[in-house]
Amino acid sequence: MEENKFIREIIDFDFKGLGMTKVNGLPVFLDGGVIGDEVEFLVTKKKKNFCKGKIQKIIKKSKDRVNSPCSYFKDCGGCDFLNYSDEKELKWKEKDINKNLNKIAGLDIKVQEVIDSPEKTHYRNNMQFQVRDGIIGLYAKNSKDIVAIKNCIMQKDIANKVLKIMWRFKKLRELKRIGIRTNFKGEVLLILVTKGAKVEIKDTLPELIDVGVKSIYLNYNRGDKFHYSREFEKIYGEDFIEEKLLDINYRISPESFFQINRLATEKLYEKAIEYLAPKAEDKIYDLYCGVGSISISIAKKLTKVIGIEIVESAVDDARINAENNNIEARFIKGAAEETIEKIYREEKISPNKIIVDPPRKGLDDKLVNFLKENPVERLVYISCNPATQARDLKSLKEVYKVEKIALVNLFPNTAHVETIVLMSKK
Numbered sequence: 001m002e003e004n005k006f007i008r009e010i011i012d013f014d015f016k017g018l019g020m021t022k023v024n025g026l027p028v029f030l031d032g033g034v035i036g037d038e039v040e041f042l043v044t045k046k047k048k049n050f051c052k053g054k055i056q057k058i059i060k061k062s063k064d065r066v067n068s069p070c071s072y073f074k075d076c077g078g079c080d081f082l083n084y085s086d087e088k089e090l091k092w093k094e095k096d097i098n099k100n101l102n103k104i105a106g107l108d109i110k111v112q113e114v115i116d117s118p119e120k121t122h123y124r125n126n127m128q129f130q131v132r133d134g135i136i137g138l139y140a141k142n143s144k145d146i147v148a149i150k151n152c153i154m155q156k157d158i159a160n161k162v163l164k165i166m167w168r169f170k171k172l173r174e175l176k177r178i179g180i181r182t183n184f185k186g187e188v189l190l191i192l193v194t195k196g197a198k199v200e201i202k203d204t205l206p207e208l209i210d211v212g213v214k215s216i217y218l219n220y221n222r223g224d225k226f227h228y229s230r231e232f233e234k235i236y237g238e239d240f241i242e243e244k245l246l247d248i249n250y251r252i253s254p255e256s257f258f259q260i261n262r263l264a265t266e267k268l269y270e271k272a273i274e275y276l277a278p279k280a281e282d283k284i285y286d287l288y289c290g291v292g293s294i295s296i297s298i299a300k301k302l303t304k305v306i307g308i309e310i311v312e313s314a315v316d317d318a319r320i321n322a323e324n325n326n327i328e329a330r331f332i333k334g335a336a337e338e339t340i341e342k343i344y345r346e347e348k349i350s351p352n353k354i355i356v357d358p359p360r361k362g363l364d365d366k367l368v369n370f371l372k373e374n375p376v377e378r379l380v381y382i383s384c385n386p387a388t389q390a391r392d393l394k395s396l397k398e399v400y401k402v403e404k405i406a407l408v409n410l411f412p413n414t415a416h417v418e419t420i421v422l423m424s425k426k
Contacts, residue, residue: 004042004043004044005040005041005042005043005056006023006028006040006041006043006053007038007039007040007041007059008021008022008023008028008038008039008041009021009036009037009038009039010030010033010034010035010036010037010038010039010062011035012035013035013080013092013096013415014029014415015096015387015415016080016142016415017080017081017414017415018030018031018032018142019031019032019033019034019035019037019039019055021039021041023043023051026049026050026051027049027050027051028041028043028050028051028052028053029050029051029052029053030052030053030054030055031053031054031055031141031142032055032141033055033058034062034064034065034081034083034084035062035064035084035088035092036061036062036063036064036065037058037060037061037062037065038058038059038060039055039056039057039058039059040055040056040057040059041053041054041055041056042054042056064084064085064088065083065084065085066083066084066085067083068082068083069082069121069153070082070153072138072147072149072152075140075141075147076137076138076139076140076141076147076149077138077139077140077141077142077143077147078138078139078152078154079154079413079414080413080414080415081413081414081415082413086120086412089412089413090114090116090407090409093407093409093417094111094114094407096386096417097111097386097405097407097417097419098110098111100386100387100389100390101386101390101393101405103390104387104390104391104394105390105391105393105394105397105402106394106397107390107393107397107402109402109405110405111405111406111407111419112404112405112406113271113404113406113407114406114407114409115264115267115268115271115406115407115408115409116409116412117261117263117264117267117408117409117410117412118263118264118267119261119263119264119412120412120413121153121154121412121413122153122154122155122156122157123154123260123261123262123263123264123412124152124154124155124156124159124260124261125155125156125181125182125183125243125258125260125261125262126179126180126181126182126258126260127152127154127155127159127179127180128177128178128179128227129149129163129177129178129179129180130146130176130177131172131173131175131176131177131178131193132146132176133173134172134173135148136148136149136150136163136166136167136172136178137149138152149163150163150164150167151163151164154413155180155182156182156186158182158186158187158188158211158212159180159182159188161211161212162180162188162190162208162211162212162213163178163180165204165207165208165211166178166204168204169201169204170203170204171199171200171201174194174197174199175192175193175194175199176193176194176195176221177191177193177219177221177227177228178190178191178192178193179191179192179193179219179227179228179254181241181252181254182241183241183242183243183244183252184243184244184262185241185242186212187212187213187214187241187242188208188211188212188213188214188215188241189213189214189215189216189217189240189241189252189254190208190213190215190216190217191216191217191218191219191228191232191254192216192217192218192219193218193219193220193221193227193228194218194219194220194221195220195221195222196220196222198218198233199218201216201235201236205236213236213237214237214238214241215234215236215237215238215239215240215241216234216235216236216237217232217233217234217235217254218232218233218235219231219232219233219254220233228254228255230255232254232255239251239253240252240253240256240317243258243262244262245262245265245266245269245293245297246266246269246270246297248293248296248297248300248321248325248327249321249324249325250291250292250293250296250317250321251291251317251320251321251324252291252317253313253316253317255311255313255314256290256291256313256314256317257290257291257311257314258290258291258293259293259410260410260411261410261411261412264408264409264410264418265293265410267408268382268408268410268418268420269293269294269297271406271408271420272294272355272380272382272420273294273297273298273301275378275380275404275406275420275422276298276353276355276378276380277378278298278301278303278353279301279303280301280302280303282303282304282351282352282353283304283306283349283350283351283352283353284298284303284304284305284306284351284352284353284354284355285305285306285307285308285340285351285353285354285355286298286305286306286307286308286354286355286357287308287336287340287354287355287356287357287358287367288308288309288310288336288356288357288358288359289307289308289309289314289318289331289357290309290311290314290318290357291314291317291318291321292307292309292317292318292319292321292322292329292331293321294307294355294357294382295307295318295322295329295331296318296321296322296325296327296329298329298355299322299327299328299329300325300327305329305330306329306330306331306332306343306349306351307329307330307331307332308331308332308334308336308339308340309331309332309333309334310333310334310335310336311333312333315331315332315333318331319331335364336356336358336364336367337363337364337366337367337370338366340367340370341370344374350374351376352376352377352378353376353377353378353379353380354371354376354378354379354380355379355380355381355382356379356380356381356382357382357383358383359384360384360385360388361385361388362383362385362388362389362391362392363388363392368392368395368396371396371399371400372395372396372398372399375399375400375425375426376425377424377425378422378423378424378425379396379400379422379423379424379425380420380421380422380423381393381420381421381423382418382419382420383418383419383420383421384410384416384417384418386417386419389419389421393421393423396423399425399426400423400424400425400426401423401424401425401426402421402422402423403422403423403424404421404422405419405420405421405422406419406420407419408420
């Protein structure tokens with residue numbers, strides 16, 4: 001056998017869903033495979049603390065391997081676990097969170113509740129497809145190459161009808177990205193991203209309207225750092241579409257953040273509210289509140305809520321969402337770590353409970369220090385990145401006791417997961 005060729009069993013996944021094994025005590029991250037597969041692989045890159053490898057062939061298939069329902073899965077990087085048992089996927093996610101809690105946070109606590117998604121496919125209400133040389137697709141696994149996609153089993157059927165129409169769009173080469181957002185009523189908000197030039201859609205518009213497109217925006221994005229720039233122009237239809245969570249309607253604008261899995265999000269919010277245990281006399285801050293979906297759900301219980309969000313359009317939507325649902329809640333634009341301190345200092349409004357739902361990078365250091373210096377009765381931390389959450393818990397545990405943690409499978413068939421932690425002031 002070649003010097004860099006080995007046969008090993010895959011024993012774990014990394015945070016991206018890549019298979020992992022070991023050679024001479026060093027972890028080797030592979031380009032695929034599932035736990036339990038015995039594989040022959042070539043080490044392609046050696047680093048001080050790890051290696052990367054490419055699987056040559058599967059010698060013995062794992063008993064937990066299943067047939068993928070997606071014809072693109074072998075090449076497309078959109079999903080990680082379509083060839084892995086649903087039950088084992090959940091077990092791995094639970095084990096990985098427990099490992100982070102122990103190794104990163106230094107906590108002797110484990111996940112107490114695992115909440116699965118009601119849907120495993122066709123759950124996504126928001127997807128962005130890359131467009132290159134007239135080809136619509138998603139990035140390949142571990143690459144910026146494009147895999148042509150004509151039907152994605154992760155998005156709603158109505159979104160696939162729109163995708164099919166866009167493949168016939170005569171000016172497809174003028175686009176760099178397509179965003180398709182759907183709602184519970186089967187309506188679509190379509191976003192067409194260009195490098196700067198205006199794109200005409202009149203030839204395709206009748207077909208799009210027929211399948212349920214209610215709104216079309218152009219986004220002028222000259223860079224590649226973000227999916228969308230802040231420069232949107234509506235070229236057809238309504239300003240927004242509406243989504244529903246826990247019997248509350250929310251307006252969704254092109255750049256509004258909203259969870260991609262509606263039914264699982266309802267379970268997530270129900271658990272978060274259970275942990276928060278809101279009462280009429282409470283004063284609650286919702287940090288990183290987005291379009292106000294958690295804030296409004298809490299305020300529905302006649303609790304005083306202040307939501308803080310840095311994206312101006314999301315704050316505008318949050319205010320309108322509260323007004324349209326006849327719910328009283330206050331929303332402030334600003335960075336959470338700066339705005340909360342300002343409210344404390346200038347308005348003397350001290351909450352007794354706080355809920356945070358930060359982006360993947362976790363909480364800002366300044367905010368962590370503020371939460372430690374001004375401890376509240378209950379702190380609920382929702383996270384889409386258990387590793388950065390565990391990092392923050394390591395610091396917060398000096399002041400807070402970690403009471404409970406739940407796993408919500410918000411992103412089935414991927415390595416991503418949502419967690420909710422309840423903390424109380426020591």
